[in-house]
Amino acid sequence: xxxxxxxxxxxxxxxxxxxxxxxxxxxxxxxxxxxxxxxxxxxxxxxxxxxxxxxxxxxxxxxxxxxxxxxxxxxxxxxxxxxxxxxxxxxxxxxxxxxxxxxxxxxxxxxxxx
Amino acid sequence: xxxxxxxxxxxxxxxxxxxxxxxxxxxxxxxxxxxxxxxxxxxxxxxxxxxxxxxxxxxxxxxxxxxxxxxxxxxxxxxxxxxxxxxxxxxxxxxxxxxxxxxxxxxxxx
Numbered sequence: 088x089x090x091x092x093x094x095x096x097x098x099x100x101x102x103x104x105x106x107x108x109x110x111x112x113x114x115x116x117x118x119x120x121x122x123x124x125x126x127x128x129x130x131x132x133x134x135x136x137x138x139x140x141x142x143x144x145x146x147x148x149x150x151x152x153x154x155x156x157x158x159x160x161x162x163x164x165x166x167x168x169x170x171x172x173x174x175x176x177x178x179x180x181x182x183x184x185x186x187x188x189x190x191x192x193x194x195x196x197x198x199x200x201x
Numbered sequence: 202x203x204x205x206x207x208x209x210x211x212x213x214x215x216x217x218x219x220x221x222x223x224x225x226x227x228x229x230x231x232x233x234x235x236x237x238x239x240x241x242x243x244x245x246x247x248x249x250x251x252x253x254x255x256x257x258x259x260x261x262x263x264x265x266x267x268x269x270x271x272x273x274x275x276x277x278x279x280x281x282x283x284x285x286x287x288x289x290x291x292x293x294x295x296x297x298x299x300x301x302x303x304x305x306x307x308x309x310x311x
Contacts (some may be wrong), residue, residue, distance in 0.1 A: 096241065121299065123302075125286050129305070130205075130291060130304045131293075131302040132302075133300075133301070135296060136299055139300045177244070181300075188249060188259065189246075189300055191236075191243040191244040192243055193242060193243040194243050
C-alpha cells in the first residue's frame with residue numbers, strides 16, 4: 088500500500104527566506120509524485136509532478152522538487168519565499184497506472200512572515 | 202474549457218436530509234473521484250469512477266452514493282445527512298499523469 092508523510096503540519100518562514108516542505112512516501116512500485124497547493128477557500132492546484140523523467144522537477148511560481156529514490160523523498164523547495172506563497176501544500180503519490188488512486192499526505196500549512 | 206465544476210459552493214442541511222452534489226468536467230477524462238477534506242486529515246477518497254457505468258468505493262464511502270451515466274458528470278449523493286458529514290467536498294478528474302480538482306462544496310450538517 089502507498090502512503091505519504093509530510094513532516095511539519097505548519098511551517099513559518101520569513102519573506103525572502105528558503106522554503107523547504109518535506110514529503111516522504113512509500114510505494115511498492117516506482118511512483119508518480121505530486122505537489123498541490125491550496126489557497127484559502129479554493130480547490131487544489133497542481134504545482135508540479137514527477138512521472139519518472141528528470142528527478143529535479145520545476146513547477147509553477149518558482150517551486151521545484153527533487154525525487155530521491157534512496158531517501159523515498161520528494162521535498163518541495165523555493166529559494167525565496169513571497170507573501171503570496173502562504174497556503175496549504177499537499178504531497179501525493181500514485182502508481183503509474185491510470186486506474187490507480189492518489190494517496191495524499193495530511194498537508195503542510197506555510198506561513199510567510201513579513 | 203472550464204475544467205472541473207462543482208455546485209453548489211455552500212450548503213447547509215439538517216440531519217436526515219438528502220442532497221446531491223454536482224460535478225462536471227469537460228476534459229473527456231474517464232477517471233473521476235470525490236474526496237472530502239477535514240482539518241488535519243488531508244483528502245480522503247469517498248468514491249471513484251474509471252468510466253461511465255463503473256464506480257467503486259474509496260476509503261470513506263459510508264453514507265454516500267455515486268453514479269456515472271456520462272463521461273462528463275459524476276454526482277455524489279448524501280442519503281441521510283449526519284453531522285459527521287460536515288466537510289469540504291472536492292470532485293476531481295484525472296488524465297494519465299495528473300489529477301485536476303474542482304473548487305469544492307462546503308457542506309454543514311446541523
